[in-house]
Amino acid sequence: MVEIFIGLEIHIQLMTRSKVFCSCEMISGEEPNTRICPVCMGYPGVLPAVNEQALFLSYLMGSALNCTLAQKTWFDRKNYFYPDMTKNYQISQFSSPVGRGGWMDYLEKGELKRVHIHDIHLEEDAGKMVHQGNFSLLDYNRAGSSLLEIVTEPELTSPEAAEVFLQSFRSLVRCLRACDGNMETGSLRCDANVSVNSLGMGLGTKVEIKNLNSSRFVRKALEYEVRRQSRLMQAGKPVIQETRLWNEQSGKTESMRTKEEAKDYRYFPEPDIPPFVPSEAFLNRVTSSLTELPAARELRYIREYGLTEETAHYLAEERERAEYFEELISSGTEVAAAAAWIKGELAKLQGRYAFSLSDGTLPPQAVTTVVRMTGTEELTVQQAKQVLELMVQRGIVQPEEVIAQEGFKKAEDDGELKEIISKIVAEHLNAAEQIRDGNMKAVGYLMGMVMKETRQSADPRTARRLLLEEIGCKQEE
Ligand code: ADP
Ligand code: ZN
Numbered sequence: 001m002v003e004i005f006i007g008l009e010i011h012i013q014l015m016t017r018s019k020v021f022c023s024c025e026m027i028s029g030e031e032p033n034t035r036i037c038p039v040c041m042g043y044p045g046v047l048p049a050v051n052e053q054a055l056f057l058s059y060l061m062g063s064a065l066n067c068t069l070a071q072k073t074w075f076d077r078k079n080y081f082y083p084d085m086t087k088n089y090q091i092s093q094f095s096s097p098v099g100r101g102g103w104m105d106y107l108e109k110g111e112l113k114r115v116h117i118h119d120i121h122l123e124e125d126a127g128k129m130v131h132q133g134n135f136s137l138l139d140y141n142r143a144g145s146s147l148l149e150i151v152t153e154p155e156l157t158s159p160e161a162a163e164v165f166l167q168s169f170r171s172l173v174r175c176l177r178a179c180d181g182n183m184e185t186g187s188l189r190c191d192a193n194v195s196v197n198s199l200g201m202g203l204g205t206k207v208e209i210k211n212l213n214s215s216r217f218v219r220k221a222l223e224y225e226v227r228r229q230s231r232l233m234q235a236g237k238p239v240i241q242e243t244r245l246w247n248e249q250s251g252k253t254e255s256m257r258t259k260e261e262a263k264d265y266r267y268f269p270e271p272d273i274p275p276f277v278p279s280e281a282f283l284n285r286v287t288s289s290l291t292e293l294p295a296a297r298e299l300r301y302i303r304e305y306g307l308t309e310e311t312a313h314y315l316a317e318e319r320e321r322a323e324y325f326e327e328l329i330s331s332g333t334e335v336a337a338a339a340a341w342i343k344g345e346l347a348k349l350q351g352r353y354a355f356s357l358s359d360g361t362l363p364p365q366a367v368t369t370v371v372r373m374t375g376t377e378e379l380t381v382q383q384a385k386q387v388l389e390l391m392v393q394r395g396i397v398q399p400e401e402v403i404a405q406e407g408f409k410k411a412e413d414d415g416e417l418k419e420i421i422s423k424i425v426a427e428h429l430n431a432a433e434q435i436r437d438g439n440m441k442a443v444g445y446l447m448g449m450v451m452k453e454t455r456q457s458a459d460p461r462t463a464r465r466l467l468l469e470e471i472g473c474k475q476e477e
């Protein structure tokens with residue numbers, strides 16, 4: 001039996017308007033090398049100044065991750081050479097990170113799990129290198145962006161756990177609006193460290209895997225690496241401590257550099273940036289910006305509302321969705337109905353019309369009204385769905401307005417419906433004949449017309465019964 005140890009080093013690009021030590025705008029997709037200045041390009045004689053919003057979001061993350069927050073924090077220079085960084089050192093934190101010794105709770109299949117956080121520290125991002133054949137291009141727009149690194153303890157015990165943890169972490173940073181959490185664009189990046197050892201023997205020799213830009217790749221790379229290291233162990237061969245890269249094409253990790261080549265960063269305090277001592281007001285602002293985190297929400301939805309793990313997860317995962325769900329409930333929709341409408345019709349409409357639940361397109365009170373009307377049979381479910389769609393299409397927020405425009409009302413009685421049906425049958429004697437001959441396909445054709453004529457207000461079962469009676473066909477399919 002082997003034991004698996006996984007620790008993650010996660011980088012998130014903080015959602016600050018400008019970069020961390022200069023006033024360049026943090027924006028992606030711009031013409032290369034247009035969002036740069038002497039500070040982020042590391043010209044001699046420039047003076048960096050720390051972005052307070054970056055510090056705020058760092059402390060907010062530290063607080064959400066239950067870290068001990070630094071009463072005094074400062075920056076260090078991490079010295080190394082690489083072309084994506086013009087200064088030959090990165091301004092980072094080494095001896096006084098913003099937060100230390102925290103933890104994050106997350107849910108794996110409805111079960112609460114905890115991973116400890118070693119530390120979180122604020123630093124600047126490097127530029128981007130684009131390799132093209134035998135030369136490389138450099139884009140420094142990203143250089144100097146606010147980057148927060150979160151280092152976990154090696155407590156994750158399987159590749160699946162690492163994937164689930166990372167997804168939960170992503171949900172947390174989005175909830176706090178600290179980072180957009182997008183792994184494809186590199187706003188959230190992850191290096192995974194993994195070792196295996198015989199059961200009870202403690203940590204093994206770790207391998208670090210870089211270049212993982214989706215949580216699925218994190219799992220796949222770790223699965224491969226666990227197999228590779230287990231095989232070495234069984235063959236009595238040592239695992240070499242090294243950095244490896246995930247190759248999605250081959251589905252393998254490949255050696256990038258070994259420990260011997262590891263650099264000594266010669267950290268020393270950044271002399272140009274004074275230490276930061278958070279004021280009481282600053283720390284109060286941090287505390288009051290915390291909200292219920294996705295994992296806690298999910299657990300509450302399961303326990304308080306009796307929702308399934310899957311539904312609770314879906315609703316709690318995105319803050320907007322969770323808040324919308326709660327507003328539906330507080331405006332009078334029942335829990336099960338609120339969950340079903342969000343997962344079903346609202347998700348469908350959002351996909352079709354690309355609006356967000358919080359942008360006022362479909363205010364929760366309006367949805368509550370529509371859902372209530374299905375309960376009192378003022379609207380059929382089909383009509384209710386139509387009302388919501390028309391509200392979106394027409395930019396109307398009052399369901400009553402759409403209902404009036406469409407003339408939706410409950411079919412008064414069977415008499416009215418009978419009249420409509422006999423008119424339709426009289427106009428389609430051929431179809432009626434076919435039905436009497438046993439061709440039940442024609443029933444659907446006539447039913448379509450009945451529903452259209454009644455503007456979907458007829459109860460389909462009643463309509464079908466009356467239609468068959470009218471045709472003189474008692475037999476059911
Ligand atoms: P380094 O000094 O090489 O950066 P750290 O001790 O700072 O290593 O740890 C970096 C990451 O590697 C952390 O996420 C940590 O949890 C993880 N880690 C450390 N040792 C091991 C190990 N033996 N097996 C698996 N992961 C490990
Ligand atoms: Zn700049």
Ligand code: MG
Nearest residue numbers: 009118119151
């Ligand atoms: Mg380290």
